[in-house]
Amino acid sequence: VSITELEPCDVLFLGLPHGQMMNRIDEFEALADSLIDLSADFRIHDAQAFEKWYGKPHACPGRLEDFVYGIPELHRDKMKGAKHISGAGCNATATILALHPLYLAGVVESAVVEVKAGSSQGGNAVNEGSHHPERSGAVRSYKPTGHRHLGEIRQELNADNIHLSATSIEMVRGILATCHVFLNTALDEKEIWKIYRSAYGNEPFIRIVKERSGIHRYPEPKLLAGSNYCDIGFERDPHSNRLVVISAIDNLMKGAAGQAVQAFNIAQGFDETTGLEFPGLHPA
Amino acid sequence: VSITELEPCDVLFLGLPHGQMMNRIDEFEALADSLIDLSADFRIHDAQAFEKWYGKPHACPGRLEDFVYGIPELHRDKMKGAKHISGAGCNATATILALHPLYLAGVVESAVVEVKAGSSQGGNAVNEGSHHPERSGAVRSYKPTGHRHLGEIRQELNADNIHLSATSIEMVRGILATCHVFLNTALDEKEIWKIYRSAYGNEPFIRIVKERSGIHRYPEPKLLAGSNYCDIGFERDPHSNRLVVISAIDNLMKGAAGQAVQAFNIAQGFDETTGLEFPGLHPA
Amino acid sequence: VSITELEPCDVLFLGLPHGQMMNRIDEFEALADSLIDLSADFRIHDAQAFEKWYGKPHACPGRLEDFVYGIPELHRDKMKGAKHISGAGCNATATILALHPLYLAGVVESAVVEVKAGSSQGGNAVNEGSHHPERSGAVRSYKPTGHRHLGEIRQELNADNIHLSATSIEMVRGILATCHVFLNTALDEKEIWKIYRSAYGNEPFIRIVKERSGIHRYPEPKLLAGSNYCDIGFERDPHSNRLVVISAIDNLMKGAAGQAVQAFNIAQGFDETTGLEFPGLHPA
Amino acid sequence: VSITELEPCDVLFLGLPHGQMMNRIDEFEALADSLIDLSADFRIHDAQAFEKWYGKPHACPGRLEDFVYGIPELHRDKMKGAKHISGAGCNATATILALHPLYLAGVVESAVVEVKAGSSQGGNAVNEGSHHPERSGAVRSYKPTGHRHLGEIRQELNADNIHLSATSIEMVRGILATCHVFLNTALDEKEIWKIYRSAYGNEPFIRIVKERSGIHRYPEPKLLAGSNYCDIGFERDPHSNRLVVISAIDNLMKGAAGQAVQAFNIAQGFDETTGLEFPGLHPA
Secondary structure, eight states, X not given: OXXXXXXXXXXXXXXOOTTTHHHHHHHHHHHEEEEEEOSSTTSOOOHHHHHHXXXXXXXXXXXXXXXXXSXXXXXXXXXXXXXXXXXXXXXXXXXXXXXXXXXXXXXXXXXXXXXXXXXXXXXXXXXXXXXXXXXTTOOEEEESSOOTHHHHHHHHHTOSOEEEEEEXXXXXXXXXXXXXXXXXXXXXXXXXXXXXXXXXXXXXXXXXXXXXXXXXXXOOGGGGTTOOOEEEEXXXXXXXXEEEEEEEEOXXXXXXHHHHHHHXXXXXXXXXXXXXXXXXXXXX | OOGGGOOOEEEEEEOOOTTTHHHHHHHHHTTXXXXXXXXXXXXXOOHHHHXXXXXXXXXXXXXXXXXXXXXXXXXXXXXXXXXXXXXXXXXXXXXXXXXXXXXXXXXEEEEEEEEEEOGGXXXXXXXXXXXXXXXXXXXXXXXXXXXXXXXXXXXXXXOSOEEEEEEEOSOSSOEEEEEEEXXXXXXXXXXXXXXXXXXXXXXXXXXXXXXXSSSOSSOOGGGOTTOOOEEXXXXXOTTSSEEEXXXXXOTTTTXXXXXXXXXXXXXXXSOTTTTOOOOOOSOX | OOGGGOOOEEEEEEOOOTTTHHHHHHHHHHHEEEEEEOSSTTSOOOHHHHHHHHSSOOSOGGGGGGSEESOHHHHHHHHTTOSEEEOOOHHHHHHHHHHHHHHHHTOEEEEXXXXXXXXXXXXXXXXXXXXXXXXXXXXEEEESSOOTHHHHHXXXXXXXXXXXXXXXXXXXXXEEEEEEEEESSOOOHHHHHHHXXXXXXXXXXXXXXXOSSSSOSSOOXXXXXXXOOEEEEEEEOTTSSEEEEEEEEOTTTTTTHHHHHHHXXXXXXXXXXXXXXXXXXXXX | OOGGGOOOEEEEEEOOOTTTHHHHXXXXXXXXXXXXXXSSTTSOXXXXXXXXXXXXXXXXXXXXXXXXXXXXXXXXXXXXXXXXXXXXXHHHHHHHHHXXXXXXXXXXXXXXXXXXXXXXXXXXXXXXXGBHHHHTTOOEXXXXXXXXXXXXXXXXXXXXXXXXXXXXOSOSSOEEEEEEEEESSOOOHHXXXXXXXXXXXXXXXXXXXXXXXXXXXXOOGGGGTTOOOEEEEEEEOTTSSEEEEEEEEOTTTTTTHHHHHHHHHHHHTSOTTTTOOOOOOXXX
């Protein structure tokens, strides 16, 4: 769509390829009162950090602070009436929601996150790696180090002691983040429950999933396809100070468009869950 | 098969369910000169460690030391002529082969291993979790903590600073172990290459897989189905002291029967690769 | 659930295993004004035909005529206020909806139907064939001949010149019926369009899918997971009198519970689409 | 590879895109004594038939008769010493091998074939339809009518009473052909067995697969990945004159390179099975 074809409006959802939005922000601001940007251009608030993770300077560093980072569970108050919202990265969303309560509680010594991701994360563009005979059944280390989403994660958790790798697996939609957290204090499962309940007890799109038996003891992305939920579970390692926190989302919903709609609802004063009621399918 | 139907022979490959072999070892020793045990009963050499990981005392702790742990790359010399070999666990094999050179070189501060596993790891027995509508497309945290294979891993690497989680993914055969290694010394990629080349340069079933571009830059289990290879790759994190080591095997070959045949070949003096020549298929 | 625990109610949806409902119908009628039976027991109206396809006599043949066959597109009028509705078979639904307009128009010489089915068709019960390592990637001829749904199909199309095979493929939800129709008269694509439009033009859950280009030229079950649509497409063979009609449904929705809810809505006077609004996901 | 880089040799295997070989045959003949052409250009012997199925005239119709059609089970004698062999189409191979014995016996009234195909059939080239999020889980009618392989099938079976549709399913390698055969004479299963045994009793790469119970009662492509076998099974319809014949191959082996090597072995006087010993994997 050429921008000249767009009518002025209240809110624009923008899904440009990464790197274009920062060069065209003025054009879009002229068209709409509010922008919800799904690209990566305005997720990082600090210009130096942007350059570190994206490998080039930002085109309009003075505007970085204008955008609210798009995870409602962390920034709901700032979102109300906000004119600029930047949609969070999908792997970042799964990781941040898994770990934010623990960082807030100050109990983390360090964390290692292993993200398992589906093929829709690569977008619509066809490439050699998305060719079905190659991609089908793959367990492919696509970003063992240097994943750009780590920049947002460190910013939002306000921490450097966190590491991330991402592996593509046989799945279209979905992310499972397995977060190995090394605790700086002895916590039993009850205390961890309390931390999560206190952080997320009233959240409409976060569920703590933890069963003693059965096959769905922990979060599973396949139960969430099409839904805006982030499911979170955890298990204490009896043999060390490790806590494993597991979170699942649909990368195209809570990891992208769904969370953007949630942010839009908050910004514009609608009921936060409007349009996001689909609970997922089972079996699927 | 009832044991009374077995003829005395030179070598017995035993695939009993875990926990039975340790009660029947005398029966089998009466039948064969050499035993290759595919169960978990004789992988751990220390009786206390066995009880820690298996939750019950060993039935014949005095025999634990008699078995050679079944990874040829670590114990080839002891295997020659050995009468008792214990097949290594599949996740343990992928992890130990990935990390042994680094532990040997003394460069590891700590390690966190995330194993991605296929459904054949669960064996032949049908259960609720293996029902196709439930298992298909799953990304299921089946052992976030307390995985028994960690006992063997710590024994073989002679280290406690290592952690393991396992996740079931959509795959029948195959394991990918993503090993986050925190180094206690600055090492660049060349130095790491040297460590691996020195450890595995002459190994017939280990390949270092590391490409600068393309879709197969790192090991992939789907390329190994039916083969006895263990492929190993790595990437240095430019932003921390982390090194990510990635290893892939076919859990039914290098992770089970294939490695047992390799050990058998060594024990009996045959060419180590006999019967293990299949290189895998592509695409698949 | 034991029947003694059930409260009397207006409508009972019954999902008993095939063969039980016909022995217990009196019990359920004592409990509810209306029954919607999801088993196969009351789909066939003729006692002899029942015995032919099910291999044993019916337990209460006198009641067979009481049930309305549960496809609304064929029996909407009879459903209004009906006290007994029998849910149609999933493969039967896909086949009947694909072919009914052509049989009604009297243009069919004979038909051969190939159904591709997902693993959820086998139900919840675990069995050797549903074990993931066996079922994954299968293309399994589970009923080349003698499929029981053919009994319903012949009844509803009032025809014997139709044949059916069913093949299990890698899929959890979904059915694709490929129907090879040999025409007894020359019809071009326009005339076929007219036949389908006249039959289904006002149907809320039937869509004719036929594009000249692109990858979604014909119906695809994966687009329908969770939805109650039946998508139908067709292509005329330029080299013969064959017409290929293709229909897709979600076997758990239009092929089972969804269609039962649709029938319930009609029977009880609700809006036919109530509770059935989910349009499906893409990509998935 | 530019042709100028090729050294003269005894045999050339040529895998050019369809439509190029017929324009360049002279170049290749100048380079090698024998040609094995894997393209579709020389499968059809009749120039008019070629134009009918390929939509354009053949570039060198006078050479069509020079090529032996590449299915050894039909043309083994002509292959011995042959200088020109044309590799058969993959769907054609599965169909012809399934039906040849019945056509030879003169018992076929008509046949309808439904081929289920994997994504590797589309070749290496990436396209919108092969993009994993679109292709994964697809059950896609890619050629309901007008499939070019039908030209070869009709030629080799010397029959017009045969119809073909092809559906892409979730699979990388493999073809399952479900062939609905209407018999012109009453035949029981024993008589059908006899027809197949007489045709294929000594064939090294054909197996009749037909079990009374268990999950592998009929051929399955997933058991054949990497192997050169064609497995064939059948079931008589008790309610009609229909016989369902089911055949499975690996489209990249018996449907392409494997069968070409088999033909090469015959042409050059090697043992027919040389290089084709891999039996397939289970489970996979």
